[in-house]
Amino acid sequence: MADKKQQTRQSIGRPRSEAAKTAIINATIDLLNEYEYATLSIEAIAAHAGVGKATIYRWWGNKALLILDAFLISTKEQIELLEKENIYESFRQQLQNLAAVFNTPIGRTVTAIIAESGADSELAKTFHESYLYPRREEAKKVLKHGISVGELSPSIDLDVALDLLYGPIYLRVLIFKTELDEVFINDLVDHVMKGIRTV
Amino acid sequence: MADKKQQTRQSIGRPRSEAAKTAIINATIDLLNEYEYATLSIEAIAAHAGVGKATIYRWWGNKALLILDAFLISTKEQIELLEKENIYESFRQQLQNLAAVFNTPIGRTVTAIIAESGADSELAKTFHESYLYPRREEAKKVLKHGISVGELSPSIDLDVALDLLYGPIYLRVLIFKTELDEVFINDLVDHVMKGIRTV
Amino acid sequence: MADKKQQTRQSIGRPRSEAAKTAIINATIDLLNEYEYATLSIEAIAAHAGVGKATIYRWWGNKALLILDAFLISTKEQIELLEKENIYESFRQQLQNLAAVFNTPIGRTVTAIIAESGADSELAKTFHESYLYPRREEAKKVLKHGISVGELSPSIDLDVALDLLYGPIYLRVLIFKTELDEVFINDLVDHVMKGIRTV
Amino acid sequence: MADKKQQTRQSIGRPRSEAAKTAIINATIDLLNEYEYATLSIEAIAAHAGVGKATIYRWWGNKALLILDAFLISTKEQIELLEKENIYESFRQQLQNLAAVFNTPIGRTVTAIIAESGADSELAKTFHESYLYPRREEAKKVLKHGISVGELSPSIDLDVALDLLYGPIYLRVLIFKTELDEVFINDLVDHVMKGIRTV
DNA sequence: GCATAAGCGAGACGGTACGTCAAGTCTTTCC
DNA sequence: GGAAAGACTTGACGTACCGTCTCGCTTATGC
Structure with missing residues (x-):
């Protein structure tokens, strides 16, 4: 095992x-x-x-791999998708955590070196396998659960839906460097839900 | 004298x-x-x-400022929000252009150094003033026009709406490094429109 | 200025x-x-x-030639071999003046660049023609006068005699960097005279 | 230590x-x-x-110190005051060696940078302690020996005597850049000896 | 319990690029 | 039309780190 x-x-x-x-x-x-x-x-x-x-x-082969490792270790248990009573709350919590992580120096740095790296680099692959993929799979489970209980439309593209949730967070934290308040997170989840919810 | x-x-x-x-x-x-x-x-x-x-x-004071300047000069007329017959087409075109820019080495590099920089750095401020702010204002004009002609709901938060449009592009290109096809762009605009359109 | x-x-x-x-x-x-x-x-x-x-x-072609020129101009009338009542006094005065000149920053600098330069350089040649040769000729006239009045032996080598007088000044000022007092100058002239005087 | x-x-x-x-x-x-x-x-x-x-x-802190060190190392055993059968021969040999050293590029260079340097500089101090002082002390021993065997007058100033011997060498080699032949060296030692010998 | 072997902190090594400085030249404007 | 101002190319400066390599240890395994 x-x-x-x-x-x-x-x-x-x-x-x-x-x-x-x-x-x-x-x-x-x-x-x-x-x-x-x-x-x-x-x-x-x-x-x-x-x-x-x-x-x-x-x-560690180089500085980037060391920083990535430090990031992975330091955030190992930090982000988890807590099963909340409903999907809305689940994502609200998750987005808040994500913002916190990427507001951190190491979070910002890791994102920057990933953004700069090529798609085929060891760095990007490791980040994808060790961080992005597992979290996305977890998040998808939440969406699938939402579909199975009839809360979400079964026709939605899971990846697009998640990009809509996470993309704005990256954009605001890393590029615009604005504070993320409750109102924004709520609005964000609202907007996305409106598009993927069953009528 | x-x-x-x-x-x-x-x-x-x-x-x-x-x-x-x-x-x-x-x-x-x-x-x-x-x-x-x-x-x-x-x-x-x-x-x-x-x-x-x-x-x-x-x-130029340092490498980052030089690259930023090179980016600003090289993209000066590259990205423009063409007034299309409708809002949907306007954003579809704009998002396509944006993806092209950030698929470029200099685009990816500039984003990475902006992401890594602090909010108060000269770099971030220059990027914001010379690139982000002007483009966002242009995009807002399109949204406002949409509201004035009754196509969009007057209650929407313009910034949130634009984050929803642009955020996923940054996320896919820079972090996930996936190809952006027509389908994705269409889905993306669809989803966002669904949330901000007048019924 | x-x-x-x-x-x-x-x-x-x-x-x-x-x-x-x-x-x-x-x-x-x-x-x-x-x-x-x-x-x-x-x-x-x-x-x-x-x-x-x-x-x-x-x-001026380069820094060294400029400094040499500045030296030559600034010392044009500074060093002169005053005809004193006797040879002893003439040289005592002259050696004192020489020490003063080469204790000056520009004097020390000129000597250093001359010492460093090759024998065939424009610099060394100019220094020789414009400074060393004229002064040595003047000094030789004093020695010749001494011979003609029977004070000095007619068999002396004029150049050797003058090297004996001036060499120690250069050595003390430029290399040993010691102060030159009256006693030393007197001793110096005494010693040299003892070797070249008619018995 | x-x-x-x-x-x-x-x-x-x-x-x-x-x-x-x-x-x-x-x-x-x-x-x-x-x-x-x-x-x-x-x-x-x-x-x-x-x-x-x-x-x-x-x-090495700078170029001058490196060159000085190279000079000291390269001349470590090159110059030694060989105990000859008599004082005259001792100095003749020593002066010949000295002329050879300062006819060398590194010898000329070291002298130039010493001449240019201030009295209190590390460079001048090191040169004095490591080169000038030890050699002068050796030379003084020869003179003292000459006095003890009655060959030289006990009233002579050792430093003045040595300046008279070495000064003209520096002057001729570094400033006048003339060749030093046997005749000159002989004349030089003759002249100085005439002034310091016991009658 | 002693040999073998890898890991350790320290720091010197051959290098590369830094950002600065000045050399000597060139180009514009002003007097 | 010559001199100032100052931007230009060039190239060395002295510094900071790179990633590698001894050193003299230390800490384990295994014979």
């Missing part, structure tokens, strides 16, 4: 230091509060984590 | 070379097809443009 | 360019009190003299 | 590469044969030595 460290770890030598890994991830997140991606140096992360540069390069 | 000297005393000394400026902007756009933001060097731009580095730094 | 271009516009056209030349020479001497040769820029001289850079390059 | 450091773990991290140091010093000496001080670039030295620029700046 759980294909974790099933493999017989028989490799000789000193094992990887989890303390170092944690320190590196924390230093990365810390320093992103002060520096933007371009001016954040691996050297600074190593110094701040009390770690040798080589230790970072041993486990 | 010498008040009549006032007339048009325009700056002494050798004037700025427009040829150099054009060469720099073109080199920037050219090289963004080969290099991504992080690996694009000012040195390479200068060499490619046949220009000294100092000439670049004289007119 | 340079009080030129006052009125005196009696004739049509540009005022005399000698004012600019003087301002440049003065600025060069002034700035050598603050900056050493390597960090003294033509740009700073031009700015300080209220002159365009091109005006400097029109008259 | 700290002798007990012998046991303790001495400076961690990768140790300095002696090969790099040697390559840098050699490149410096090599390139001074082609370029003069002003046109010799650190960049060229680094390239010629197959070394990164930072490695040069890590160990």
Whole structure:
């Protein structure tokens, strides 16, 4: 079932230091509060984590992959689609959480490097597989549930519906950099629901 | 005494070379097809443009501002909201254009550096004033026209409506990196219209 | 600084360019009190003299030639071999003056660039022709006078004798950077005289 | 200094590469044969030595200090005051060696930058402590020996005597740029000896 | 319990690009 | 029409990091 460290770890030598890994991830997140991606140096992360540069390069191929990993770890349990009593509430909660995540330095940075990267890059693929796809699947389950209970029209395109919900959040937070208040979120969900609800 | 000297005393000394400026902007756009933001060097731009580095730094404070300027110049007349026979067609055309722009290396790069930048940065402010705000105002005029002719509900929030239209484009192109076909654009406009149209 | 271009516009056209030349020479001497040769820029001289850079390059080929010229002009009448009542006093006076000149920033600088330059350089040749040779000839006249009045041995090598007098001054001022007091000068002249005097 | 450091773990991290140091010093000496001080670039030295620029700046603060170091290393055993059978021969040999050293590009360059530098500069101080002072002390021992065996007058000022010997060498080589032949050296030592010898 | 081996912090290495500065040239306007 | 102002190309500066490579350790496994 759980294909974790099933493999017989028989490799000789000193094992990887989890303390170092944690320190590196924390230093990365810390320093992103002060520096933007371009001016954040691996050297600074190593110094701040009390770690040798080589230790970072041993486990992460480059700065972008390290930041992505830090992002994935730090947001692992942060965003979850809580099953609310109804679809409206589910998405309201989810959109609020999403906005919070991408209002964070590391969230903004990860989005920026993903936006800049090519579609076929390891970075984009990892982000898609480890973050985007799982969350979208979860969200789709909510929509499917809505359809099954007759709340939503069975003819809607799930992906389009979700793009309509999430797109404006990315746009406002990352591009327009405006605050997201309750009213906006409500309006947003209202508008989308109006288009996909059963009459 | 010498008040009549006032007339048009325009700056002494050798004037700025427009040829150099054009060469720099073109080199920037050219090289963004080969290099991504992080690996694009000012040195390479200068060499490619046949220009000294100092000439670049004289007119642009940093790489991001240069790229933004190149973007603004290259897209100056590229995107315009053509007055179509109806609102639906207007936005369909506009969204298509927008997708084309952000499918371009410089478009993707500019969005990435804007996303990464802070709300108060000169970069974000310039982008907002020179690009986002003017286009949004144009788009609002279309919506207002739609309201005045009774095609759209007078109670809609213009900004929310436009976020719903544009947000999914940014999301698909920059984050999901999916192709945008006619069907999607049509669906998108349909969905949004359904929410803001007069019954 | 340079009080030129006052009125005196009696004739049509540009005022005399000698004012600019003087301002440049003065600025060069002034700035050598603050900056050493390597960090003294033509740009700073031009700015300080209220002159365009091109005006400097029109008259002097490079920084070294400008400084040499400034040195030659500023020391034109400064060093002269005063005919004293006797040879001893003549050289005592002359050595004192020499030490004063090469204790000056421009004197030290000129010596340094001469020392660094090749024997065949325009710089070294100009310095030799315009400064070293004339002064040495003057000094030789003093020695010859001493011989003619029977005070000095007729068999002495004039050049060796003068090297013995001047060499130690250069050595102390430029290399050892020690103060030259009366006692040293006296000792120096004593020693040399002892070797070249008629018994 | 700290002798007990012998046991303790001495400076961690990768140790300095002696090969790099040697390559840098050699490149410096090599390139001074082609370029003069002003046109010799650190960049060229680094390239010629197959070394990164930072490695040069890590160990030498500036170009002058590097050249001085190269000079000190390259002349470490080159000049020595060989104990000859008599004082005359000792100095004849020593002056010959000195002339050879300062006829070299690096010798001429070092003297030039020392002449240009201020008395209190690190450069002048290092040159004095590492080169001038030790050699002068050696030379003084020769003079003192001459006094103790009754060959030289006990009343002579050692420093003045040595300035008389060395000053003319510097003057001829660096300023007048004349060749030094045996005759001159002999004359020079003769003259000085005549002034300091016991009758 | 000692050898083997990988991981560790530290930091020097060969490099690349930075952003600055000045050199020497060129182009415009003004006097 | 010459001189100022100042933009131009060029190229070195000294700095900051890159990603790699020793060092002298430390920490595990396995013989």
